Amino acid sequence: MNALPASAFDSGPTTPQDPLANARTAIASEDWSKAIMLLKDQTAKDPRNADAFNLLGFSQRNAGDMRAALVMRN
Helix, strand or coil, X not given: CCCCCHHHHCCCCCCXXXXXXXXXXXXXXXXXXXXXXXXXXXXXXXXXXXXXXXXHHHHHHHCCCHHHHCCCCC
């Protein structure tokens, strides 16, 4: 009996992709404007995501926009 490798039928990852992955990549490369754009989009989609807001404030501070970084959002 010749069996095919299990990976031949792999349909991809079973866990959803981290919605902050692209923003984290932008942060790692210090592309603050891209990170801010991605994180503003994510916080609008998921206003209860504390990690997204934390990374947004971090990115805004590093971009030199202290005023935006200190704004409280609901």
